[in-house]
Amino acid sequence: MLQLSSRFAVALVLLAGAAVPVAAKEKAPMPRPAQIQQLYDCREISDAAARLACFDREVGELQAADTQREITFADKETVKKTRRGLFGFDLPDLGIFGGDDEDKVKSVETTVASASNTPNGGYRIEMADGSVWVQIDNNRMPLAPRPGQKILIKTASLGTYFLSLEGRPSIRVRRER
Numbered sequence: 464m465l466q467l468s469s470r471f472a473v474a475l476v477l478l479a480g481a482a483v484p485v486a487a488k489e490k491a492p493m494p495r496p497a498q499i500q501q502l503y504d505c506r507e508i509s510d511a512a513a514r515l516a517c518f519d520r521e522v523g524e525l526q527a528a529d530t531q532r533e534i535t536f537a538d539k540e541t542v543k544k545t546r547r548g549l550f551g552f553d554l555p556d557l558g559i560f561g562g563d564d565e566d567k568v569k570s571v572e573t574t575v576a577s578a579s580n581t582p583n584g585g586y587r588i589e590m591a592d593g594s595v596w597v598q599i600d601n602n603r604m605p606l607a608p609r610p611g612q613k614i615l616i617k618t619a620s621l622g623t624y625f626l627s628l629e630g631r632p633s634i635r636v637r638r639e640r
Contacts, residue, residue, distance in 0.1 A: 496534055498521070498525045498528050498534055499525070499534075501521050501524070502518070502521040502522065504517075505517035505521055569617065570615060570616060570617040570618070571592075571616045572613065572614070572615050572616075573590040573591050573594070573613075573614050573616075574590065574610075574611055574612060574614060575588055575589075575590065575591070575609060575611065575614055575628075576589045576591050576610060577610060578608035578610075580607075583601075584601070584603075585598030585599070585600070585601075585634070586598045586604070586607070586608060586634075587639070588614070588626070588636075590614060594638060595638070595639040595640045596616065596624070596636040596638055596639065597636060597637055597639050598626075598634050598635070598636055599623065599635050599636060599637050600634055600635040602632070602633075602634045602635070604628060604631065604632075604634060605631065612628055612629055613628075613629050614628055614629075615627045615630075616636065617633075622637075623635050623636070623637060624636050624637065624638070
């Protein structure tokens, strides 16, 4: 009987784990900022003079909020660059960069700026883009990374990443800065 209930418990845990990704994808989009919604609401006014007055008032409020840094605007290209710059950091998904899984950065190509050995025999590699990655596994690279060499960093499991130096076998890394 105990064996049957432990199998049942394992099955429940597996089912619950499988349901998490589905629930995570169904999250609600970020609410629209009040300043933007108020501007959009001006379109509903039928009287042309009142609608124009509403637009003028709300654009003024929006400009004041922008000037006081209460609201910020970002185009798709800026969001893309920001996502790439944050690649490798374990940050909560606040929804501030919009998009979904297909918009996430899954790999980054860059070059080595410098490399040094870590106390545990791995490498600490600074990239041309300013990011710093530290080896977290015990795999050995046949040759030490040198400035100018091409690097590919890809997402791996459990919040880690694989770093491949010019197509050689990958090492597991985490982003330090």
